[in-house]
Amino acid sequence: MKFTSTVHPELVVHDLGVVFHHGEAEVTDKAAIEALRALPPSLGVRASGGRPPKDPTTT
Helix, strand or coil: CEEEECCCCCCEEHHHCEECECCEEECCCHHHHHHHHCCCHHHCEEEEECCCCCCCCCC
């Protein structure tokens, strides 16, 4: 899942192992995703995209 940080474009969240470059970070760990979602709004971190929808299966 992609996250953006408009307030701190080079933000490093050491506890989660997440590093933003130019305001963007790709995060795959579910625990880190939930923790980033819980950060205070003043940091400007928000989810900017999810996974693409799965292809429909034909039966």
